[in-house]
Amino acid sequence: MEQPFLKPPTLPQSVSSKIDYSLVKSTRSYVLCKSQESEIWIKREDELSAGVAGSKLRKYSSLVPYFKEKGIKVVGLIGGPNSNNLVGLSQLLKENDIQPIAFIREAADKTLRGNSLLLDMLLSEKEKISISRDAWDSASSIAEKHLSKSGLPFFLLPEGAFVPEALPGGLTLAESVLDNEIQNGVFFDRIYIDCGTGLTAIALILGLEFLAPQIAKSRTLVVTLIAGNEATFKEKLTQTRKTLNMGSQISTEPSCTIEFRRPALSPKFGSISKSLIKSCREIARNHGLLMDPTYSVKHFQSMIEDSQSLTEKSRCLFIFNGSPLGLMGFQSLLGT
Numbered sequence: 001m002e003q004p005f006l007k008p009p010t011l012p013q014s015v016s017s018k019i020d021y022s023l024v025k026s027t028r029s030y031v032l033c034k035s036q037e038s039e040i041w042i043k044r045e046d047e048l049s050a051g052v053a054g055s056k057l058r059k060y061s062s063l064v065p066y067f068k069e070k071g072i073k074v075v076g077l078i079g080g081p082n083s084n085n086l087v088g089l090s091q092l093l094k095e096n097d098i099q100p101i102a103f104i105r106e107a108a109d110k111t112l113r114g115n116s117l118l119l120d121m122l123l124s125e126k127e128k129i130s131i132s133r134d135a136w137d138s139a140s141s142i143a144e145k146h147l148s149k150s151g152l153p154f155f156l157l158p159e160g161a162f163v164p165e166a167l168p169g170g171l172t173l174a175e176s177v178l179d180n181e182i183q184n185g186v187f188f189d190r191i192y193i194d195c196g197t198g199l200t201a202i203a204l205i206l207g208l209e210f211l212a213p214q215i216a217k218s219r220t221l222v223v224t225l226i227a228g229n230e231a232t233f234k235e236k237l238t239q240t241r242k243t244l245n246m247g248s249q250i251s252t253e254p255s256c257t258i259e260f261r262r263p264a265l266s267p268k269f270g271s272i273s274k275s276l277i278k279s280c281r282e283i284a285r286n287h288g289l290l291m292d293p294t295y296s297v298k299h300f301q302s303m304i305e306d307s308q309s310l311t312e313k314s315r316c317l318f319i320f321n322g323s324p325l326g327l328m329g330f331q332s333l334l335g336t
Contacts, residue, residue: 007233008179009211011171015250018168023061023092024048029184029317031289037310040303041188043180043319052088053292054321055173055200059161060092066100067155074099074154076143081107081116082329085161090122092264103143104138105178113330127228129306143266160197162236164243170199174207177317187215188317189225192306194224194299198233200321209252216255222306223260224299227269230260254313263298263303270294277333 007036008026027047034043045054067075075093077100081084086102093100102123112120119128129146131139140156147154157163170261181187195201201223209216222285223233237258242306244252266273276293279301303318327334 008175008182010175011168011211013249015168015171018062018065019172019243020061020065024169024172026175026179029180032318034158034251035308036313038190038307038314038316040307040318041186043317044289045319045321046323051182051324051325053084053090055170055319056084056088056148056161058169058172059166059199060169063089063161063163064092064096066165068153070097071153071154074101074147074150076147076154076156078139078157078159079145080105081119082114083159084115084323084326085159087115087118087122087325089097089157089161090119091161094122099127101129101143101147102126103131103139103146103228105139106130115325115330117328118325129299160199162197162199166199167203167240167244170203171207173200173204173319174211177208178211180306186315187218188315189218190220190222190314190316191319192222192224192303192316193297193319194226194295194321195233196227196295198228198236199240201233202237203259204319205237205256206244206252208243209255210250213253213255217257220257220259222280222303223258224302225260225262226295226298233260261306264301267298272330272333276281280300280330280334286334290321290324291320291326292322292324293330294326296326297321298324
């Protein structure tokens with residue numbers, strides 16, 4: 001397909017005004033490898049920030065302005081001891097004089113390494129509340145009760161920052177993908193993105209459908225389900241589409257083709273195998289990419305498996321949403 005745009009389409013002012021564009025930019029993309037079946041490009045979302053993993057900074061680019069506008073003084077964060085979200089947002093909150101209070105699931109292994117070490121560096125003892133595994137289903141109510149005692153304006157953020165206030169920033173990924181296409185004179189008919197709680201993947205789908213509706217039907221979005229399942233993702237997509245249509249000057253209709261894949265290696269969320277660690281090293285040596293095993297390597301290997309099964313030649317875009325920081329917790333395994 002020929003590129004239909006002379007310049008990248010942009011989000012309407014009703015949405016862009018909610019985004020701190022100093023935090024986000026259009027990350028680069030380039031050809032990673034070619035085969036008979038496909039031409040695979042990679043989008044380096046990992047280069048958005050040295051300390052915030054991948055596209056999470058895009059979500060934060062509208063979350064933090066919202067907190068500041070509403071006078072929020074304390075933000076409650078919920079997540080596990082190795083959460084990229086807790087580490088990433090804690091940095092920006094501190095930078096903007098907003099206190100993070102992290103409600104952290106009790107770790108099976110209390111050794112400080114990886115993200116748990118970074119959280120220990122970022123947060124004081126008063127800013128870390130441990131919640132036992134038995135009580136984890138009640139984490140939100142426990143956090144709400146704790147935050148309300150402060151008497152300060154607070155906001156409780158669920159796991160993965162899946163809230164409407166993060167959606168405007170998430171939509172900038174679609175802007176950046178379209179910018180890559182125009183700059184390189186290409187069209188990506190197959191785009192691979194990973195999914196945890198799902199906001200980044202959903203924002204990409206909605207953004208492409210809104211910004212480029214005339215070519216959306218020619219695209220296939222392949223979602224690697226690192227966590228969650230297809231039914232839950234579709235339900236979230238439907239609800240987020242309604243939220244977006246009601247809350248701004250954006251209206252979208254389902255048009256992109258969406259396919260789902262489970263990870264080719266260690267499909268259970270959080271599981272790590274010798275094959276996965278071996279892939280970390282092989283990807284680094286073959287492509288110069290430092291990928292975390294929890295999300296990115298699983299996503300990468302799923303993409304390779306899928307692209308090799310294609311019967312028609314396709315131009316594919318692999319979105320690298322991870323961060324080398326995710327390797328920190330696996331030093332002992334990687335060094336063997």
